[in-house]
Amino acid sequence: MLDALTQRLSSVVKTLRGHARLTEENIQEALREVRLALLDADAGLPVVKEFVARVKEKALGQEVVGSLTPGQALVGVVNAELVNLMGGVGEGLNLAQQPPAIVLLAGLQGAGKTTSAGKLARLLTKTTKKKVLLVSTDVYRPAAIDQLATLAKTLEVDLFPSDPSQKPVSIAANALDWAKKHYYDVLIVDTAGRLAIDEAMMAEVKAIHAALNPVETLFVVDAMQGQDAVNVAKAFSEALPLTGVVLTKLDGDSRGGAALSVRHVTGKPIKFVGVSEKLDGLEAFHPDRMASRILG
Numbered sequence: 395m396l397d398a399l400t401q402r403l404s405s406v407v408k409t410l411r412g413h414a415r416l417t418e419e420n421i422q423e424a425l426r427e428v429r430l431a432l433l434d435a436d437a438g439l440p441v442v443k444e445f446v447a448r449v450k451e452k453a454l455g456q457e458v459v460g461s462l463t464p465g466q467a468l469v470g471v472v473n474a475e476l477v478n479l480m481g482g483v484g485e486g487l488n489l490a491q492q493p494p495a496i497v498l499l500a501g502l503q504g505a506g507k508t509t510s511a512g513k514l515a516r517l518l519t520k521t522t523k524k525k526v527l528l529v530s531t532d533v534y535r536p537a538a539i540d541q542l543a544t545l546a547k548t549l550e551v552d553l554f555p556s557d558p559s560q561k562p563v564s565i566a567a568n569a570l571d572w573a574k575k576h577y578y579d580v581l582i583v584d585t586a587g588r589l590a591i592d593e594a595m596m597a598e599v600k601a602i603h604a605a606l607n608p609v610e611t612l613f614v615v616d617a618m619q620g621q622d623a624v625n626v627a628k629a630f631s632e633a634l635p636l637t638g639v640v641l642t643k644l645d646g647d648s649r650g651g652a653a654l655s656v657r658h659v660t661g662k663p664i665k666f667v668g669v670s671e672k673l674d675g676l677e678a679f680h681p682d683r684m685a686s687r688i689l690g
């Protein structure tokens with residue numbers, strides 16, 4: 395991840411030894427390391443600036459109590475602010491409504507939408523015993539429809555069939571009808587993505603959203619995209635009333651900064667992280683665990 399922030403901090407933290415209080419002067423070097431580590435991790439300058447300012451504000455004047463060294467006290471502040479930045483407590487899916495609960499997945503092509511649709515279906519059927527229906531509205535790429543069909547088959551989860559000759563909005567509406575009539579608990583809707591954001595794509599996903607009024611609208615984003623992820627997140631959160639984020643490919647060579655800035659940019663919680671290509675590679679996101687991982 396961030397190359398263990400603690401490791402980077404540890405040498406400067408030692409210089410804080412013997413101080414009874416954290417002051418502007420004695421934490422300067424440590425804050426510089428925090429700033430560099432986060433920038434290296436591709437967290438994005440505005441987020442990093444705000445983060446460092448907040449750590450500084452919270453740390454200054456902190457009396458070092460008990461067995462804590464000033465360094466440990468500072469690391470404690472950094473940890474608390476990392477958790478805060480990533481959204482505080484972990485939030486799961488909100489499925490507490492009249493079934494079927496609709497989960498809409500949106501994001502760029504290759505972000506991991508279809509894989510995440512399958513992974514979510516698996517989680518919901520295996521762990522919470524929900525009756526799940528999957529549907530793809532990606533009429534532009536027959537391969538995407540086939541991919542979801544294959545996943546559904548592997549998982550033994552029902553799939554509402556779709557065909558490239560149909561309109562995405564009517565596929566979605568028909569799938570919802572079917573889900574209602576057949577008492578599904580959850581309808582997971584996979585949407586088309588493009589390689590870059592374009593107006594037609596946004597208009598289409600907005601129309602699907604309007605037709606379905608989903609309880610969960612999840613933005614799926616590839617953690618490896620770094621700063622690009624932040625820009626894409628901004629565009630999607632302006633176009634759709636997102637309820638959360640699925641951050642995929644955290645197992646990859648990602649520098650992790652996306653986890654820090656996506657929440658900041660969208661204002662929405664990361665609900666799940668993708669940690670492998672396999673169908674069991676989706677985990678609930680816990681800001682506190684992620685913060686400990688970052689801190690090492």
Ligand code: GDP
Pocket residue numbers: 501502503504505506507508509510587642643644645646667668669670671675
């Ligand atoms: P979509 O175009 O958004 O539907 O993206 P796909 O679901 O087809 O995923 C694109 C590629 O990313 C596929 O090769 C997936 O196996 C891979 N992928 C998706 N999620 C993850 C993840 O969490 N970890 C890894 N390593 N690969 C992933």
